[in-house]
Amino acid sequence: MSENLLLIVGPTAVGKSNVAVQVAHKLNGEIVSADSMQVYKEFDIGTAKITPKEQQGIPHYMIDVVNAKQEFSVVHYRELALEAISEIHKKNKLPIMVGGTGLYVRAVIDPYKFQEQPVDNEYREELEKIASEQGSHFLHRQLEQVDPQAATRIHPNDLRRIVRALEYFRTTGEPISLSQDAKYSDNCIFDVTMIGLTMDRDKLYQRINARVDEMISSGLIEETKANLEKSYGSDTIPMGGIGYSQIIDYLHGKHSLDEAIRLIKRDTRRFAKRQLTWFRRDKRIKWIEVDKYPNFEAVVDEIIDLTENNKTGVVSE
Structure with missing residues (x-):
């Protein structure tokens, strides 16, 4: 029998x-946690990492796993997340995977055959040179032409994944998205209840804008400065992410703070749209429109009902 x-x-x-x-x-x-940015230590504010106080004593796994200079891929995530889930099961508790990184989620719940990435170092160096001169967004537009599905999944600031996708297309002649989709199966390896949270788009965008303002007031600029001083440059994955990359540009005088904040809000809204596009493709997900419930507790109760109706076998305490 599959585990819950x-x-x-x-x-x-x-x-x-x-x-x-x-x-x-x-x-x-x-x-x-199923968040590709929260695995990195010392990146807390810009990743909206849950604080120890907010965790309320509930153990959290896959947060603060590596530093920004360490290699960390979906392969590493899958291995460590499966170990965490196994540990939770051994305690006779229910593992709850939470996050917005769709690739991480599917790598854990669905059978997935990882294959080595074809390598073309000369072409990779050529792409990196182009990016240094014209920016990652220029390469992202190229990716949109050859693999629009991958371009939807990959953020325009994520240079490493953009280069990898273009390199894959160059070396194999086929889109990396086709390869990734082909390696998945619909046979989930767990007895899983899949819940998706959403809300009215305008309300979500208001929450995003408010969160960005809170990040700024909570010290996002100072956190970015501190990580720059540790030699975490924009070539590291977290520093190339939303929030940090715009603040780096502000610190380097490329635009004003107001413009940096505007760009963070805009790019986060676009990121949220891409997340929804990814998850909407998975028909196993039961969606909850949280803004249609009278309060926070009602949303929690609905998730519990859906979980218990799916026969997880978990007894509430």
């Missing part, structure tokens, strides 16, 4: 982390 797993996904700022903590309290669960 509760999955809570959705776009950034919809409230996944807070909901998951309350669900964990009621369903005797522990949380496994």
